[in-house]
Amino acid sequence: MSSSPRTIDVRPQQKLPLSKTFSLCINGVKHRILRSALTLAVVALAVAFFMFLQTETRLLQSVGRGAQTELEDLRFANRRLNLYTQNRRISGQSKVLAGQQFQNDPASWNEISAVTGWDVPRIKRLAQAAKQEQTYLNFFEDLPLGQRVILAGKTKSRQTLKVLADDGAWEEFLLNLEPMHNVSVPEGPDALRTVLDSYAAYLEELGAFNRAWNLTVSQVRDDLEALDAETALSESLASASPAKLAQVRELITRAGFKLTAPELEKIQSQLQTQEQLKTVSAALNRNTMMEAWKKTFQERNAPGLEEKLSRLDETKVQKLLADEFSKESLLDVQQYFLRSRELEKTLQALAGRIDLETASGIAGRQMFLLLISLMVCMVGITNAMLMSISERFREIATMKCLGATDPFILRQFMLEAGIQGAAGGLIGMGVGFLIAVGKTMISFGWDTFTNFPVGGVFLSALISFCCGVALSILASIYPSWAASRMAPMEAMRIE
Amino acid sequence: MGRLPYGAHGSDAYRIIQTIFMEFNETSYAENKEVVVSIHEIQRLYSRGTETVRALDGVDLNLYRGEYACVMGPSGSGKTTLFNMIGGLDSPTAGRVFIDGVDMAQLNAKELAFLRCRKIGYVFQQFNLNTTMTALENVMLPMIFAGMHPDNARVRGMALLSKVQLEERWRHRPKEMSGGQMQRVAIARSLANNPALLLCDEPTGNLDLKTGKEIHNLLYDLNKNDKVTIICNTHDHNMLSVSDRMIWMTDGKIDRIALTADVHIEKASLGEEDYE
Ligand SMILES: Nc1ncnc2c1ncn2[C@@H]1O[C@H](COP(=O)(O)OP(=O)(O)OP(=O)(O)O)[C@@H](O)[C@H]1O
Ligand SMILES: [Mg+2]
Numbered sequence: 001m002s003s004s005p006r007t008i009d010v011r012p013q014q015k016l017p018l019s020k021t022f023s024l025c026i027n028g029v030k031h032r033i034l035r036s037a038l039t040l041a042v043v044a045l046a047v048a049f050f051m052f053l054q055t056e057t058r059l060l061q062s063v064g065r066g067a068q069t070e071l072e073d074l075r076f077a078n079r080r081l082n083l084y085t086q087n088r089r090i091s092g093q094s095k096v097l098a099g100q101q102f103q104n105d106p107a108s109w110n111e112i113s114a115v116t117g118w119d120v121p122r123i124k125r126l127a128q129a130a131k132q133e134q135t136y137l138n139f140f141e142d143l144p145l146g147q148r149v150i151l152a153g154k155t156k157s158r159q160t161l162k163v164l165a166d167d168g169a170w171e172e173f174l175l176n177l178e179p180m181h182n183v184s185v186p187e188g189p190d191a192l193r194t195v196l197d198s199y200a201a202y203l204e205e206l207g208a209f210n211r212a213w214n215l216t217v218s219q220v221r222d223d224l225e226a227l228d229a230e231t232a233l234s235e236s237l238a239s240a241s242p243a244k245l246a247q248v249r250e251l252i253t254r255a256g257f258k259l260t261a262p263e264l265e266k267i268q269s270q271l272q273t274q275e276q277l278k279t280v281s282a283a284l285n286r287n288t289m290m291e292a293w294k295k296t297f298q299e300r301n302a303p304g305l306e307e308k309l310s311r312l313d314e315t316k317v318q319k320l321l322a323d324e325f326s327k328e329s330l331l332d333v334q335q336y337f338l339r340s341r342e343l344e345k346t347l348q349a350l351a352g353r354i355d356l357e358t359a360s361g362i363a364g365r366q367m368f369l370l371l372i373s374l375m376v377c378m379v380g381i382t383n384a385m386l387m388s389i390s391e392r393f394r395e396i397a398t399m400k401c402l403g404a405t406d407p408f409i410l411r412q413f414m415l416e417a418g419i420q421g422a423a424g425g426l427i428g429m430g431v432g433f434l435i436a437v438g439k440t441m442i443s444f445g446w447d448t449f450t451n452f453p454v455g456g457v458f459l460s461a462l463i464s465f466c467c468g469v470a471l472s473i474l475a476s477i478y479p480s481w482a483a484s485r486m487a488p489m490e491a492m493r494i495e
Numbered sequence: 496m497g498r499l500p501y502g503a504h505g506s507d508a509y510r511i512i513q514t515i516f517m518e519f520n521e522t523s524y525a526e527n528k529e530v531v532v533s534i535h536e537i538q539r540l541y542s543r544g545t546e547t548v549r550a551l552d553g554v555d556l557n558l559y560r561g562e563y564a565c566v567m568g569p570s571g572s573g574k575t576t577l578f579n580m581i582g583g584l585d586s587p588t589a590g591r592v593f594i595d596g597v598d599m600a601q602l603n604a605k606e607l608a609f610l611r612c613r614k615i616g617y618v619f620q621q622f623n624l625n626t627t628m629t630a631l632e633n634v635m636l637p638m639i640f641a642g643m644h645p646d647n648a649r650v651r652g653m654a655l656l657s658k659v660q661l662e663e664r665w666r667h668r669p670k671e672m673s674g675g676q677m678q679r680v681a682i683a684r685s686l687a688n689n690p691a692l693l694l695c696d697e698p699t700g701n702l703d704l705k706t707g708k709e710i711h712n713l714l715y716d717l718n719k720n721d722k723v724t725i726i727c728n729t730h731d732h733n734m735l736s737v738s739d740r741m742i743w744m745t746d747g748k749i750d751r752i753a754l755t756a757d758v759h760i761e762k763a764s765l766g767e768e769d770y771e
Contacts, residue, residue, distance in 0.1 A: 032627055403637055
């Protein structure tokens with residue numbers, strides 16, 4: 001066989017389809033399984049850390065929110081009764097109004113209108129002004145003491161604004177403010193000036209509103225007390241007959257408050273439990289009971305009331321109280337007592353870690369940790385990718401000698417990084433999630449799942465996963481680009 | 496040129512005559528031949544700190560289509576460096592390399608990749624096999640880069656492996672093979688895309704006589720039947736004897752070029768004693 005000599009004609013090297021790059025890539029990952037596993041583990045660890053912090057924050061938030069609403073619900077009766085019967089102070093009133101500004105519920109505006117006899121737009125205007133006032137009150141409140149003294153003298157809260165409204169004081173304020181570059185007045189000094197200009201009028205309006213409100217509230221209180229002059233209100237409501245309840249409802253709704261029959265029933269049942277708690281406590285505190293307790297448990301000193309209340313489900317304790325209370329009512333009382341104590345503890349434990357007031361719900365400390373974890377993620381993944389690529393310069397050089405193009409090498413390594421990032425991301429996501437759930441469960445038990453933030457956790461998972469993949473790819477771009485650009489012989493020399 | 500008694504080799508007069516005669520022969524050899532690789536005054540310097548190593552120091556060389564050239568020279572004389580220049584794996588510090596009339600420096604990255612993939616086969620001194628791949632996958636790699644269908648590539652890969660008597664080892668990875676076996680895989684890989692130019696850097700350095708001979712036959716066959724231009728760096732007499740030309744290098748320079756027919760190849764007389 002004889003052929004003509006082969007000629008050399010130069011054309012551009014063709015592009016390989018992605019599927020081939022992919023299979024070569026998988027092959028590489030498979031045969032470097034230990035190294036790949038290491039890289040993958042780094043990615044997984046970083047993603048797990050990130051995912052854990054995110055999920056934990058969300059879980060704590062949901063536990064906190066849950067505890068808050070449940071506690072509010074447990075105290076429904078007292079909150080409502082306070083609303084109907086307690087006079088408000090002016091500062092309290094302005095806070096309520098400022099808070100009301102965030103509510104879009106027309107019914108609640110109408111309720112205020114009905115109670116005070118004011119029209120809704122007027123109340124809304126006042127609420128708006130109250131919100132502005134609150135903003136500036138908070139601003140002065142949050143200033144470091146030294147700066148506050150320089151800007152506003154030794155005055156406090158409302159007094160500060162009153163003083164500043166004065167022309168001379170205002171000019172001095174502006175002069176003092178000028179050099180304080182780190183202090184920024186919300187919406188600028190001009191906005192504050194506008195608020196100050198109408199401050200006296202606002203205070204007057206607020207006072208009028210407060211008087212109107214308190215007038216109605218006093219009336220309701222007097223009427224309710226007149227229903228049963230002998231006993232305290234909560235006690236009398238707890239034992240009120242349905243007819244009397246209807247009367248009470250009639251009284252309260254006539255004053256302008258909204259109160260449905262089921263709501264009143266709920267108030268009553270809660271008051272009953274509370275009354276029961278009171279009598280059980282009183283019974284437990286009696287001297288005779290102390291003696292009986294000591295005898296039953298053969299202890300030198302009977303425990304405190306709290307401890308006794310928390311042990312109401314013990315048969316021995318139930319026996320002690322059997323003359324006065326049924327087992328069911330004792331368990332009822334215990335449930336109420338324990339639950340509210342637990343919820344209070346939960347909220348206490350969460351204070352400082354999460355912020356239930358703000359929309360994001362992430363307190364400063366948690367945010368800081370999140371940022372750190374993202375950083376760890378970034379450094380860890382970059383390092384892993386750099387290592388795994390620089391180890392393979394010789395391989396890259398050989399591939400180039402055999403006809404691999406620069407984009408092919410770039411794509412191969414980015415794909416590899418993507419695969420490792422995706423696998424590591426998935427594992428990290430799962431691990432982080434499990435750790436977060438486990439840790440929250442250790443602290444808060446099954447409450448973790450009562451308001452489980454499915455959407456939020458899903459979002460966190462997505463963010464963590466994408467972070468893992470994106471960081472892996474990003475971190476591999478530079479080293480693989482550098483590797484692909486090197487002349488083959490140059491790359492081969494780097495070991 | 497006729498044979499002279501052994502003792503005559505040493506005399507200056509003999510040497511001058513010999514040189515003139517060889518140059519004459521070489522010039523006539525070049526007639527009617529196409530230049531495939533043309534090297535002009537290339538230099539390759541490596542600088543480490545203040546000292547500079549002149550790996551190639553002004554090399555001028557033409558390689559002709561279809562020829563079988565052997566490069567010889569002591570260790571460190573720049574053979575591998577020269578091969579890298581021809582193969583487009585490294586660029587000269589000064590001077591030019593033309594391949595089929597095209598200046599290598601003018602080629603872009605993709606064209607260089609094409610050249611390395613399809614037109615030039617390279618047997619590395621250190622084999623440079625991909626350690627994560629089997630022998631067959633290594634041989635298939637250049638074909639995959641050339642866009643061949645994997646099934647066809649597999650068939651051709653097996654054929655090439657059987658040419659180097661390794662068809663039974665196709666599953667083995669480099670770390671499971673001996674040096675000679677890796678070298679043969681490297682040779683099979685260099686032939687993957689039917690290169691027009693084959694650069695072999697010590698292709699039989701790790702082989703025993705018998706296997707080495709099989710490789711010579713393979714290369715000889717390729718050169719004579721398939722008209723592949725082969726440049727080979729070797730000290731192996733068997734291989735030298737089938738070559739067309741011999742090129743001697745010392746210290747980054749071409750020392751001497753001669754037609755093999757003009758050189759008296761004997762174990763004792765390769766002109767190598769000159770260097771020793
Ligand atoms: N990357 C490098 N940096 C510095 N010097 C180098 C480098 N590569 C090669 N050299 C030098 O260039 C010279 C030629 O090297 P080359 O590898 O071409 O020799 P060789 O003829 O192939 O030798 P051998 O027969 O031992 O393989 C040597 O002196 C070597 O030290
Ligand atoms: Mg060498």
